[in-house]
Amino acid sequence: MKIEIQNRTYELPSHEQTLLSALVYIRENIDPTLKFNYNCKSGACGSCALRVNNQETLSCEYKVKDGDKIEPLLHKTDxxxxxxxxxxxxxxxxxxxxxxxxxxxxxxxxxxxxxxxxxxxxxxxxxxxxxxxxxxxxxxxxxxxxxxxxxxxxxxxxxxxxxxxxxxxxxxxxxxxxxxxxxxxxxxxxxxxxxxAGYFDPAPPQEFQDDFGFNPNF
Amino acid sequence: MYDLLIVGSGGAGLSAALEAKKEGLCVAVICQSSPTSAATCMAQGGLNGVVYEDSGDSPSLHVSDTIKGGAGLCDEKMVRHMCEGAKEDILWLDSIGMPFSRKKERIAQRKFGAASCDRTTYSQDYTGLKLLHTLYDNCLKNNIEFLDETFVLDLIVEESTCRGVVALKDGKVKALCSKATLLATGGYAGIYHGFSTNAMESTGDGIALALRAGAKLSDMEFVQFHPTSLKSSSVLVSESARGAGGFLVNQKEERFVDELSSRDEVSRAVFSQIENGNEVFLDIRHLGNEFISKNLPQEKKLIQIHEHIDPSKELIPVTPAAHYSMGGIDVNEDLQTSLRGLYAAGECSNVKVHGANRLGGNSLLEIVHFGRAVVSKLKLATLHVDTKRQEEKAKQKLNRLFSDKKSSTFFELRSTLGKELFKKAGIFRDKNGLENLTKNIEDLQNRFDKLTISDTNLKDNGWLVCHLKFANSLCIAKVVVLSALAREESRGAHFRKEFQNTDKIALHSYVDSSLEVRFQNED
CATH class of the missing domain: 1.10.1060.10 (Alpha-helical ferredoxin)
Known part of the structure; x- marks a missing residue:
């Protein structure tokens, strides 16, 4: 099967594997400069999260499929x-x-x-x-x-x-x-x-009954 | 200059950091990635300790269970130190926010292997994760300095004293000086690559650093194999499943061992079944879905992901895997190594509380207990360090690895090492296998020494760091095999097919950078 990582396509063996196993396979057999984080391979360390087809997932838990598009997480921060x-x-x-x-x-x-x-x-x-x-x-x-x-x-x-x-x-x-x-x-x-505790939304929505032009219920 | 540099952000490192901050020391924690990625987060089962006087349990019972499991190689004084301090450690953790599971209003405790009473405190089966995050939150509270994404290349040793570390950080080689250095880097069961429950980064780096710097290692042949890891992925299935009443059966649904004996006995029984052509399964169907969902939620999820099995309905295929290392950097009762200025705590150290075989639940206790205890034992001394010279030395070592030529990588060597170690320095060992393995390792070392790295970037270079970690793994593998060859008896986790008896006198094995194994009694 093939997966795409940052505009590059990689060919993988077809057996069932986690995305992390696939990334390790790519690093060990195709491209040793591929950068990805990992540690525990059991969903406890939080280091391997990635986006697959625009959905966030842990690479050690996600089973990779043909045609998957892999991207890093968004909004990285400290x-x-x-x-x-x-x-x-x-x-x-x-x-x-x-x-x-x-x-x-x-x-x-x-x-x-x-x-x-x-x-x-x-x-x-x-x-x-x-x-x-x-x-x-x-x-x-x-x-x-x-x-x-x-x-x-x-x-x-x-x-x-x-x-x-x-x-x-x-x-x-x-x-x-x-x-x-x-x-x-x-x-x-x-x-x-x-x-x-006495606080409230500092910017509540102005109009409660605003149907934005398309709400069929109003 | 720091008062204390801690290498490693797991349970031992963070416990020491909190204690050091409390004592007013200038402290920093170095971690190779981020603090909460530490292997401590993987521990599922629990943390031992006698908390309630009316439970029928006592620290003395805890001591005697531990010493019995250790098969003669425990230092009774240190075991007593740990077991008698356990209650205070557990109550301290509770007071700083640890979300222990409860029974009524008490901290709940469950049964673990070779324990005479229910004394393992836990947080569902996320004990390690929640312990690590509790310690981490408190480190943030106390404004502890973290040096993330920092890989230690070497220890700085001048005038026979450890003065700090040289590390790769943000693409630069930097010397960090301190009056005392604490290694809390974890164990080396991960060198059994492909046959280990460990995290992929657990390659025993701190132990290799210590050996290269001139410190002594001890009892390195004692590697604990956990009897139940998932067959397809080596992911751990906690002992708590057996503690709760789970059975080990073969494909004929026959039980073949007392599931709650010590781990070495159970592992040998499971492995023997497999060697005889049987398949082994963990059976927790009778525990019921409700119990499993409440007490073993992480395992339920992992088993579903990796084996596509609902453990409340089907048998779980398991196999033993390298899990923990009893051996490590030799330390005295002050947690000091044989190198002045260098201390060690946690799995990377051998403070001789586990002896030849560790009891489940004693490791999380060890890391918290001795992580805290080491701080009061530190002797701080100041010496000037020529940081530029240290940095140059380290940079030159790295430059020798770089080459523009396309090079093959070490990964295949790592897989081979893991496979050969599991086969010949695994649960059952013999002279032929071990001598063969020594040659295998020599061959791997020769091939490894010829490799270069064509990615010459110092920043975010995962290939470089993994390559250096494998160098550490090879170094440790050598020591493990030499020690296993030298110990011609069977004791605890170390089993020699041709020497199945246990010697009357229990001796520790010691190795330094000369790679000669010596035996000695502590007295």
């Missing part, structure tokens, strides 16, 4: 800086013990491997490169929802600007996430919590 901006760590230890139910509240969000697939899929970043982005906001929700975190209000403050209200709720991040996390839902949770 993960550290994003996380430092939202200060995604336990701030003040509350003495509340964590039980089964409260642990389950953060189970999904703490599955995040920081692969940046969600970031690549997010359309807001085309027009607002400083948007905090899905993984940073999911991580904020992971800590707010953590029963052991006492300073929840600080988190809410940090996601008001270039944060939760800039999300279009398109759901591309949720589709892109290889760990089954739903950043869109986490952002909605954050909006609810923000409103409970």
């Amino acid at each position: 993960v550290k800086n994003r996380l430092k901006k939202v200060e995604s760590w336990l701030h003040v230890e509350s003495l509340k013990p964590m039980g089964e139910a409260s642990e389950q509240k953060i189970e999904q969000q703490s599955d995040c491997i920081l692969c940046s697939s969600c970031f690549s899929a997010c359309p807001v970043l085309y027009v607002k490169p400083d948007f905090l982005g899905p993984y940073a906001l999911t991580r904020v929700w992971r800590y707010i929802a953590d029963i052991r975190e006492k300073d929840k209000h600080g988190f809410i403050e940090r996601v008001q600007k270039e944060g939760i209200w800039d999300c279009t709720l398109c759901g591309e991040c949720t589709l892109a996430c290889p760990a089954g996390i739903d950043p869109k839902a986490d952002i909605l949770h954050l909006r609810t919590k923000s409103m409970q």
Whole structure:
């Protein structure tokens, strides 16, 4: 089978293989200068995320098909800086013990491997490169929802600007996430919590009944 | 100049970084890619420790289980240090945000191989991932300096003291000086390329660095083979599947071993079945879909992807694979290597808590425990380093590799090394196989030395870095085989077909850059 990587076509053996195996095959047999990231080959290190036919995926999990087009992730940015901006760590230890139910509240969000697939899929970043982005906001929700975190209000403050209200709720991040996390839902949770704390959307849509000229329901 | 340079961003490296920052040291963590790509993220099963007094368990029981598994090569003092400190380590992790799975309001603990009680704490089967990210979030909290995408070429040794490292970063060769250097670079089971559960970057680089710099290695022949890796991809299937009641069966659905014996025993049983022409499967159907989805979600996903199997309905084909390395850079009870100024912690070190065979769940404990402990043992000293000379030396070494001529690559040599190592220095070893392997490695080294690299860019050159890593792998493979040949007994994970008894006196093996294997008792 053939795949295309940055305008170059490579011929691969036809057996079932992951994209990562295919890239390794290309590097070892055709082009040793091919650059790609990898480590664990089991979906835990977050380093091998790529776009295949415009869809984000982990190369160690995706089974490559004839005609696939491989491209790097979009909107590459420094993960550290994003996380430092939202200060995604336990701030003040509350003495509340964590039980089964409260642990389950953060189970999904703490599955995040920081692969940046969600970031690549997010359309807001085309027009607002400083948007905090899905993984940073999911991580904020992971800590707010953590029963052991006492300073929840600080988190809410940090996601008001270039944060939760800039999300279009398109759901591309949720589709892109290889760990089954739903950043869109986490952002909605954050909006609810923000409103409970007295914040609101600084730029709400002007006209609620605007049918944009094509909505058949109005 | 740094007070402490940490090479490696896994559980040991980050634990040490947090402790160092707490002590007010000027510290930086060097990682070859990004911090959260460290192999720690792959660990599934759990972290051992006795946390609750009323559980019927005790640190003494934990110590005796560990020592029994280690088959005579454990340093009891260090095992005690680790097991008695485990409760504090686990509670510390909980206090900084580690999302341990719970049972009621307690940190849940499950059974692992060769453990007399349920003492393995866990986070579903993502324990390593969540441990690494918890430590990472705290490193960001404490503003720890990270040097990402930095590959260490050599240690700086002047006046018999390690003064830092020379590394390739952003396309430049840079000397980084420090008053103490900590290697936390992980193990070398990855040299069994193609037959290992390890990450592709786990080639034992730090251990090769230490050997080249003059430090001693010990017990290098002890490689742990994990009995259950997925047949098609060598992806790990955690011991927790057996801890939860999973069975190992052959194609006739016959069980053939106590699934929760120590890993070396189970691996030998599984491999023997395979050598006799049988196929081996892990059977967790009776655990049920609900249990599997809740407690083994990562495994369920990986098994589906790589074997197209629903583990609640079908048998999972498995085979043993190289998984962990008990041997490593020899350190004393202060985690100091035989080279002044150089320390080691985590899988790359041999602090002799695992002996000849490691218990599941003790590795995550080791890296956190000794990663934290090493900081208080550091002796910092300042010496002037001629950084320009060090950088020139390293640059010249690299330039000798570059050539405009088209060259063949080392990749085929790497696959051959992995295959031969698994065959002849694997679960069952004998003199013929090992001597043959020594010749194989010599041949591979000769062919490797003739290779050049036609991509002469220093920036983002994956080919160059992989080539250098393979040089490290060859170096380590030599030591493993020589040590395996020299040890004419069977003990723990090291099994000699012609010497199946265990000697009465347990001796450690030591190797330095002379590549001569010496045996010695610590006393």
